[in-house]
Amino acid sequence: MQAASLDVQLGSRSYPIHIGSGLLDDASLFARHVGESRAAIVTNTTIAPLYLERLRAALGERVALVKILPDGEEHKNLAVLSGLYDALLEARCERSCTLVALGGGVIGDITGFAAATYQRGVSFVQVPTTLLAQVDSSVGGKTAVNHPRGKNMIGAFHQPRAVIADIDTLSTLPAREYAAGLAEVLKYGLMGDAPFHRWIGANAAAIAARDPASLIEIVRRSCENKARVVAADEREEEGGSRALLNFGHTFGHAIETATGYRTLLHGEAVAIGMVMAARFSCELGWIGADDVREITALLAGFGLPVAPPSGLDAQELLSLMRGDKKSNAGRIRLVLLRQIGEAVLSRDFPEPALVALLEAFTRMSEAATA
């Protein structure tokens, strides 16, 4: 199997996800989704030397602008966004233009938000080049930039016209980034797809080796899971199922914020958050201790961290979790596991138990570094 396609079903905003090898050079595929409009490619200093010229060749005469942003989550901010608007206006990109995001989650998020807001909204195509972006951030229309007070605090829902995921780009991904993407892959199994979770466990070696057929399979099944949830709850409404995609994320966001987005990759923070959420689910009597050990071992086996870095304070994490935008009126909601493959959104836990969990995990790190 060398390619796969699926659709995100959102009525008039539906769009296809193409997954395969060699897609970056497929001029007819890009022609189909960009059409006759002018295109502005947005990428970063790391990705540009690797893949920019191939994408530029595939888009041909349409390219009106190439904007190369600095690489890194710390550049996903209003100042860099403002420079992108400047470039688009300077190149006289009009409402009919299409933005093409070539890169990982940061490029997809900031380009998508620029597309959502430039001249009150233009089309965009996602060309994700990291595993995290291919299985998660490029699908579902969430776009944003960060604010010093919190990740993704400024953003919009704006669906792409298409997602074109060339798995060849995963070959140049540093091991740490690849592993960070696998954290989100594992999330889909844990939150809603037990058969996929078992498949990952049985194929861990091929996945770790980045075997092409396995890559297509994990991207396809991850996107299917995400597309199903997004189709049911496009805008993360109160009480909607999309909140379940945040399994591991409320803990993870707090850890990312507490460490200033510098120590951990997003997927690494999510991996730690999933272990914490799994442990808490176990303490509530929902999943077994063997489940927690199996999840922890699978994450660790892919080279992911399973405990927070040292130096964090439990009360600070609690306070950050209260400020997380998924909380509501100061009450913390967590996505927990009723069983493997079934996540539930819950406010129904004693807060002292949560405090104890945070203290246990932060002490664990102190002990490990002592």
Place this chain on the structure above:
Amino acid sequence: MQAASLDVQLGSRSYPIHIGSGLLDDASLFARHVGESRAAIVTNTTIAPLYLERLRAALGERVALVKILPDGEEHKNLAVLSGLYDALLEARCERSCTLVALGGGVIGDITGFAAATYQRGVSFVQVPTTLLAQVDSSVGGKTAVNHPRGKNMIGAFHQPRAVIADIDTLSTLPAREYAAGLAEVLKYGLMGDAPFHRWIGANAAAIAARDPASLIEIVRRSCENKARVVAADEREEEGGSRALLNFGHTFGHAIETATGYRTLLHGEAVAIGMVMAARFSCELGWIGADDVREITALLAGFGLPVAPPSGLDAQELLSLMRGDKKSNAGRIRLVLLRQIGEAVLSRDFPEPALVALLEAFTRMSEAATA
């Protein structure tokens, strides 16, 4: 007649417009539209001393934040927006909060754009206090901030939950701003409602005197016209009817940009633009010279300018019109009058004729000041 209500029909995004006297003190009306959620009031230094305390009293315990912005179009920019995000985050406003825009078009636009993008979208209520905002900018979901290269270049479509237009606030409006709002009122008659155009002509004295019943009537009929067009074309799609609302605006935006947004109010630029569009429609043989004279006299009678300020260059205006976001691939489209009450979108004119028109109007101003 002391009050009127109508709905903007947009399916799940439908919302009411309430027009009347004393609405600012109507706590139950605000309770109906803000509900139990926390509210952040955004207003400016001019409006706050006049109406803030009444709105605050009507909203009561819900008020989590009052943000007073500097007054003026030159502050509708990314820097001021960024300060608004800061304040919302500092006050821990969450996704469930409602922004309440108390002011004119600038406050409505920037608050609406903040609501569209804060935490990927929160609710907002428009409380327009200028005639321009009551008849135009508060209705239809267009939100934006300006960029040095052009007005409203960064924005989103985000519908309010309700528009609450208290006509009492028009009593404190400076004469120049009131007249600027009347330009947009006249636009509705000219573009799509000949009976309303005749009604305005017949009631010009009462309108100029700000007679309350006349105020409710012009706001109501303007909003009805706008709501009809918005319902048919929410997002200003290519070829959609919403473009017709830009009658007078392509000329007007070019003049505003050329004068750096400092010389003219938006409605004044639109008044000049409507005269230019009417004249051009006459030159194409569509409306009569008597129609142009009648339109010009009506606008001038309300104290509005009917020719561009001196010092503008025809070629510069042409270039700005090409860069206007309503143009497409460099070709200028104009909203012209097939007859009074029937605007059409047209690319079907000789460009030299447009150049001649721009030269005639810019020379007219030179002559007037010589």
